[in-house]
Structure formats: structure tokens, C-alpha cells
Amino acid sequence: MTDWVKIAEDQEIPKFKIDLNADEPAPTTTASKDNEPDVADPAETSLLIKILGKGLVNTKQSLDIQQKNPNSPLHSVKTFEALHLKPELLKGIYAMGFNTPSKIQETALPTLLADPPQNMIAQSQSGTGKTAAFVLAMLSRVNVALDHPQVLCLSPTYELAIQTGEVAARMGQFCPEIKLRFAVRGEEVDRNSKITEHILIGTPGKMLDWGLKMRLFDMKKIRVFVLDEADVMIATQGHHDQCIRIHKMLSSQCQMLFFSATYDKEVMDFARLIVPEPTIIRLMREEESLDNIKQYYVNCKNEEGKYNAIQNIYGCISIGQAIIFCHTRKTAAWLASKMTTDGHSVAVLSGDLTVEQRLAVLDRFRSGQEKVLITTNVLSRGIDIEQVTIVVNFDLPVDLRGNADCETYLHRIGRTGRFGKSGIAINLIDGEKSMSVCRAIEKHFQKDIIYLNTDNADDIEKIGN
DNA sequence: AAAAAAG
Numbered sequence: 001m002t003d004w005v006k007i008a009e010d011q012e013i014p015k016f017k018i019d020l021n022a023d024e025p026a027p028t029t030t031a032s033k034d035n036e037p038d039v040a041d042p043a044e045t046s047l048l049i050k051i052l053g054k055g056l057v058n059t060k061q062s063l064d065i066q067q068k069n070p071n072s073p074l075h076s077v078k079t080f081e082a083l084h085l086k087p088e089l090l091k092g093i094y095a096m097g098f099n100t101p102s103k104i105q106e107t108a109l110p111t112l113l114a115d116p117p118q119n120m121i122a123q124s125q126s127g128t129g130k131t132a133a134f135v136l137a138m139l140s141r142v143n144v145a146l147d148h149p150q151v152l153c154l155s156p157t158y159e160l161a162i163q164t165g166e167v168a169a170r171m172g173q174f175c176p177e178i179k180l181r182f183a184v185r186g187e188e189v190d191r192n193s194k195i196t197e198h199i200l201i202g203t204p205g206k207m208l209d210w211g212l213k214m215r216l217f218d219m220k221k222i223r224v225f226v227l228d229e230a231d232v233m234i235a236t237q238g239h240h241d242q243c244i245r246i247h248k249m250l251s252s253q254c255q256m257l258f259f260s261a262t263y264d265k266e267v268m269d270f271a272r273l274i275v276p277e278p279t280i281i282r283l284m285r286e287e288e289s290l291d292n293i294k295q296y297y298v299n300c301k302n303e304e305g306k307y308n309a310i311q312n313i314y315g316c317i318s319i320g321q322a323i324i325f326c327h328t329r330k331t332a333a334w335l336a337s338k339m340t341t342d343g344h345s346v347a348v349l350s351g352d353l354t355v356e357q358r359l360a361v362l363d364r365f366r367s368g369q370e371k372v373l374i375t376t377n378v379l380s381r382g383i384d385i386e387q388v389t390i391v392v393n394f395d396l397p398v399d400l401r402g403n404a405d406c407e408t409y410l411h412r413i414g415r416t417g418r419f420g421k422s423g424i425a426i427n428l429i430d431g432e433k434s435m436s437v438c439r440a441i442e443k444h445f446q447k448d449i450i451y452l453n454t455d456n457a458d459d460i461e462k463i464g465n
Numbered sequence: 466a467a468a469a470a471a472g
Binding site for chain 2: 351399
């Protein structure tokens with residue numbers, strides 16, 4: 001077991017539970033009852049205060065602030081005007097087509113924009129407006145009089161960083177004086193001159209390179225630190241080390257904002273250790289996306305069988321776009337070349353590609369020039385493509401030990417059924433092992449995964465409705 | 466196993 005897990009266990013976390021919303025049903029509902037996928041441990045829930053129904057959870061600290069301060073950030077807002085943003089930012093919000101705040105924005109924005117700044121750990125499916133929420137916080141805190149980076153945003157992948165940057169550029173389109181820069185693979189930098197842009201959005205390696213190794217900007221001057229997909233970023237296996245090195249260099253005055261669709265208990269405990277006095281926001285079931293996604297499984301004999309199933313499904317994809325997830329880059333490449341040989345038009349995206357290629361592929365898929373995208377876990381998280389109606393798991397997501405990786409599954413099939421639309425997830429099964437993984441996933445989410453016979457055209461027809 | 470880095 002790693003160090004931080006031990007620290008998390010040793011740490012004495014005070015226990016309290018306060019129902020902030022007396023009008024709502026009795027606090028018995030705070031117990032993790034009906035299938036809440038990510039709230040595994042009821043004890044975890046009991047450490048927190050929850051505004052029932054709204055899914056807002058708060059720690060004691062921010063409650064204290066609320067009691068002292070009548071303009072407390074705990075009140076949610078129903079309009080963007082109520083946030084008292086700079087007019088240029090408000091204009092940007094409306095230009096993007098947002099009229100009223102989404103649920104996560106309603107509850108998170110007052111805290112994100114509060115003065116003095118408040119730290120936050122937020123859980124919300126992407127596609128519910130969380131990117132826009134933290135981008136707004138990033139933009140609103142920039143002091144354009146200073147020509148050095150003041151805002152850092154870290155993403156786990158190249159694609160996600162670019163996507164976030166695009167949201168920031170659009171939302172800040174009427175604030176031309178705010179400068180933004182990507183710190184990602186392929187970005188050239190002049191090692192002799194300091195970085196002058198206000199906002200850096202990027203991946204951990206490049207950010208460390210520029211900030212620590214090349215000292216092109218001062219981490220101590222960062223005022224806002226955003227960690228997107230925070231759970232993968234701080235999970236022991238992943239980008240943990242790099243993120244922690246960056247985190248350690250930040251000033252204690254820096255506002256820390258952690259966002260993720262899911263947090264398991266260990267990761268949440270760790271997040272609470274490194275984010276001082278956080279406001280914790282959790283968006284509950286009604287906006288988690290499994291409900292509007294129909295899940296299926298297909299029995300296949302082997303890899304070839306899976307390929308045949310894909311071919312059968314391919315015919316009914318005309319309604320929208322599809323993403324096919326494979327376990328390895330190799331499988332993805334194999335599948336793509338096989339389908340291409342058979343005359344199907346498909347695109348592949350994996351870490352095998354150069355950043356330029358990755359950008360081009362995603363562009364083609366976004367614009368609808370490609371209907372089918374074959375990829376790896378690189379795209380399992382956070383990428384918003386509205387027209388995706390089908391997600392196929394060519395390989396089910398498993399962890400290092402080969403057990404069901406329910407978190408990744410949730411993220412993957414969350415690529416469809418976004419923004420309240422309905423979606424379809426199809427899992428290809430070959431043999432006992434993958435069947436048991438499938439059963440484990442079904443059990444975990446308490447959502448039926450229905451048998452689908454892809455050799456039967458009528459059966460495939462049915463999946464649309 | 467994948468991803469992030471100049472690796």
C-alpha cells in the first residue's frame with residue numbers, strides 16, 4: 001500500500017452530519033440507499049452534510065463560513081446574472097447558448113466565484129456543464145494587468161486539454177485581453193523567455209517541464225488550480241506523481257478545484273487531505289447518466305465473432321455516430337485495419353498516433369465526416385460529442401488483475417446518452433471470463449444488461465427503441 | 466493495459 005493511502009487511514013476526520021434543508025424528508029435518506037454507484041461506503045456519506053435533493057454536500061468549514069457570512073456561497077443561483085460576473089464574461093456565456101445554469105453550475109458557481117476563494121471537490125458527470133463551470137471560475141479570476149500565468153488547468157489527456165481550452169476560448173471570446181496557452185505534447189516553447197499567458201491548460205508532463213524544469217513560470221503565482229478528471233489524476237496508478245509534484249509547488253493561497261465524474265473512497269480521502277477546507281459537491285443519481293442508456297451484451301465465440309458482431313451492428317449506425325473501445329492500442333489498430341479492408345469507413349485514435357494525427361482524427365469525427373471511431377481508454381473520459389448514440393465495448397474494461405473496471409465502464413458509456421439524450425451501449429462477450437466481468441458490471445450498477453443477438457436483424461432493429 | 470513527458 002502506498003504512502004498516501006496510509007496517511008489517509010491515519011488521518012482523523014471529524015464526523016458530523018447536518019441537514020441543511022429542514023423542509024426536505026428526514027435525513028434517513030442521507031444513507032446510501034438505492035443504487036448510488038459511486039457512494040460505496042455509507043460511512044463516507046455520514047462525514048458530510050448534504051442538501052437533500054440538490055445533491056450539495058458540504059464540510060463543516062464552509063458551513064461555518066455560511067453562518068458568519070450572510071452572502072454565503074452556499075446559496076445556489078438560478079440565473080447567470082445573479083453571479084455578478086464581468087459583462088464580457090456574461091456575454092460569452094450567452095454566446096455559447098447557455099441560458100440558465102445547469103444543476104452543477106447552480107450549486108458550484110457561487111462557491112467557485114466566492115471571495116475569498118473557496119476550494120472545491122466536485123463530483124459531476126461531464127456533459128452536465130462542469131467544464132463550463134470551472135472555466136468560468138478560471139476566466140473570472142484572471143488579472144490581465146499581470147503578464148504571467150495565474151491559472152493552471154490539468155487534464156489527463158491531450159484531447160481533453162484541447163477541448164477544455166476550446167470552451168475557455170469561446171467563453172472568453174469577449175475578453176480578448178485574457179491570454180490562454182496549451183501546455184501539451186507538441187507545443188514548442190522558447191526556453192529563454194518566460195511565459196506571459198494568463199491561463200495554462202495542459203497535461204501534467206508538459207506543465208512540470210515548463211514550470212519546474214525550465215522555470216518558465218512561477219507556480220507560486222498561480223491563483224487557481226483546476227484538476228479535471230481528478231480521480232484518475234490522483235489515483236495511485238495514474239498521473240499521481242506528476243500531479244502531486246505540481247500540487248506541492250503551489251502557494252497556500254491558491255484556490256484548488258477538483259472535478260471528476262466519479263471518486264472512489266480512497267481517492268476522495270486523498271483529495272480531502274490535499275485540498276484544504278474544501279467545499280464538497282456531489283451531484284446525485286438523477287443526473288448520472290446510466291438511466292438513459294440501454295445496455296446490451298452480445299455472445300461471441302472469439303475475436304472473429306466479435307468482429308462479425310461489429311459488422312452486423314455497423315449497418316444500424318446511420319442514426320448517429322459510434323465509438324468502439326478496445327483494451328489495447330494493438331487491438332484498436334487491428335480492428336480498424338480489418339474494417340477498412342472490408343470497405344467500412346472507420347477512424348482510429350490511440351496513443352500510437354502523433355498529436356497532429358490525434359487532433360485531425362477527432363476533428364473529423366466531431367464534424368461527422370467519420371461515423372465510427374475505434375479507440376482505447378484514451379477517450380474513455382470527458383470527450384463531448386453530442387451525436388454519439390452507440391458505444392461498443394469491443395473489450396470490456398478491466399483493471400490490472402482482470403477484474404471489472406466499473407468506473408471506466410461508466411465513463412465509457414457516458415460518451416453516449418449525453419445531455420439527457422438516450423444512448424445505447426453494446427458489450428461484446430467472448431467466453432466465461434468476459435461474461436463474468438459483464439455480470440459484475442451489471443451487478444455493480446444494478447442495471448440490466450440485456451441479451452442481444454446480432455445475427456438476428458430484427459433484434460438489431462429493436463435496439464433503437 | 467493506457468496515458469502523460471524529450472523518456
